[in-house]
Amino acid sequence: xxxxxxxxxxxxxxxxxKTWISGTDNDLFGDFWKKCHTExxxxxxxxxxxxxxxxxxxxxxxxxxxx
Numbered sequence: 001x002x003x004x005x006x007x008x009x010x011x012x013x014x015x016x017x018k019t020w021i022s023g024t025d026n027d028l029f030g031d032f033w034k035k036c037h038t039e040x041x042x043x044x045x046x047x048x049x050x051x052x053x054x055x056x057x058x059x060x061x062x063x064x065x066x067x
Contacts, residue, residue, distance in 0.1 A: 046060055
């Protein structure tokens with residue numbers, strides 16, 4: 001059973017890039033991130049960053065995947 005806790009945290013915005021990777025080939029995830037860096041997409045996203053030491057995520061860039 002999953003235990004859930006609801007907490008109040010400061011708001012934050014999300015902006016992102018999406019890709020579809022079928023299967024479990026982890027090299028494809030690395031290829032996606034390399035492409036994002038090479039084509040300047042990471043720097044573009046960083047322009048919108050409002051990172052500060054009290055941020056919820058403590059990061060400018062996060063990677064998420066789901067099955």
